Amino acid sequence: MPSIPTITLNDGAKIPVIGFGTGTALRDKDAAASVEQALKSGFTHIDAAQIYNNESSVGAALGASAVDRSQLYLTTKYGGGGTVSEEFHTSLSKLGVTSVDLYLIHHPQFVDKQGIEGAWADVEKLQAAGLTTSIGVSNFSAAEVQRVLDSGKVTPSVNQIRFHPYNYSSHKALLELCSKHSIVVEAFGILAPITQSPGGAVTSVIESIAKRINGTPAQVLFKWALAKGVVVITTTNSQSRLDEYLAVLSLHLTETEVAAIDEAGALGVPASGKA
Numbered sequence: 001m002p003s004i005p006t007i008t009l010n011d012g013a014k015i016p017v018i019g020f021g022t023g024t025a026l027r028d029k030d031a032a033a034s035v036e037q038a039l040k041s042g043f044t045h046i047d048a049a050q051i052y053n054n055e056s057s058v059g060a061a062l063g064a065s066a067v068d069r070s071q072l073y074l075t076t077k078y079g080g081g082g083t084v085s086e087e088f089h090t091s092l093s094k095l096g097v098t099s100v101d102l103y104l105i106h107h108p109q110f111v112d113k114q115g116i117e118g119a120w121a122d123v124e125k126l127q128a129a130g131l132t133t134s135i136g137v138s139n140f141s142a143a144e145v146q147r148v149l150d151s152g153k154v155t156p157s158v159n160q161i162r163f164h165p166y167n168y169s170s171h172k173a174l175l176e177l178c179s180k181h182s183i184v185v186e187a188f189g190i191l192a193p194i195t196q197s198p199g200g201a202v203t204s205v206i207e208s209i210a211k212r213i214n215g216t217p218a219q220v221l222f223k224w225a226l227a228k229g230v231v232v233i234t235t236t237n238s239q240s241r242l243d244e245y246l247a248v249l250s251l252h253l254t255e256t257e258v259a260a261i262d263e264a265g266a267l268g269v270p271a272s273g274k275a
């Protein structure tokens, strides 16, 4: 089983470039079997969150796995409700771990009266206490990232955002700011051109590239995102899709193909689709 390559974050920690998500279809569900299947298939990076309401089942799968904690990359996210410290410790307890690799503020709207600045200061304290190796944000706009940069002592290591060819050009200012501060972008919703906006300009381009590389359109979208230097967070309950996702590691797109996907994406989602 080939090991998943890593990217080095701005704090020196290494993050596997593909992660298995426990939200979307697994939200509010027992995720144990799906996480166990992903770990057995070779995923070592698990993306959890307080609001997915399934951290205990994720923890059960981690506990049952033959994979040592030191070989796992575990993320969870602050979802509001209580203070950052309270919710973080509840997450640790549910996940059955003593620390995580990455803790994110899940959404700028989840920070309540403490505000973005107050929540970030609390997240920084968790890192200083050695309870999370890296810290970051999710669904933050460029203006919201700038507020963290202006108020914080620590630069976020990650911003996890919805990212696919149809919204890539709209992220220009955010991606430039993240790049300037070496903030790694994590992509969710990368398969939106297949799952939510089929039949648009991107479809024919990724189908044609898939034929050339003897792969699938989903694999082309993953490779496109990896070519942009982002970490891909995806999910599935299907063994064949897990194998399909991990097989991207041995595929290659040319610069011309990446540019062709950019151009098709910039034409926008089809009328029936979702950006």
Ligand SMILES: NC(=O)C1=CN([C@@H]2O[C@H](COP(=O)(O)OP(=O)(O)OC[C@H]3O[C@@H](n4cnc5c(N)ncnc54)[C@H](O)[C@@H]3O)[C@@H](O)[C@H]2O)C=CC1
Residues within 6 Å of the ligand: 020, 021, 022, 023, 024, 025, 047, 048, 106, 138, 139, 160, 161, 187, 188, 189, 190, 191, 192, 194, 195, 218, 233, 234, 235, 236, 237, 241
């Ligand atoms: N930070 C945030 O606010 C958010 C984070 N996430 C994280 O990202 C993870 C992945 O998010 P998604 O948007 O679900 O990822 P995704 O865009 O990779 O889609 C995965 C879904 O596509 C389906 N799929 C795969 N290949 C397909 C094909 N050829 N045809 C049709 N369907 C296909 C899979 O079965 C799965 O349900 C979540 O589980 C969660 O961990 C997701 C949403 C928001």
Ligand SMILES: O=CCc1c[nH]c2ccccc12
Residues within 6 Å of the ligand: 023, 024, 049, 107, 139
């Ligand atoms: O983790 C994902 C939660 C979520 C689901 N849909 C959206 C849309 C925008 C931000 C977060 C989410």
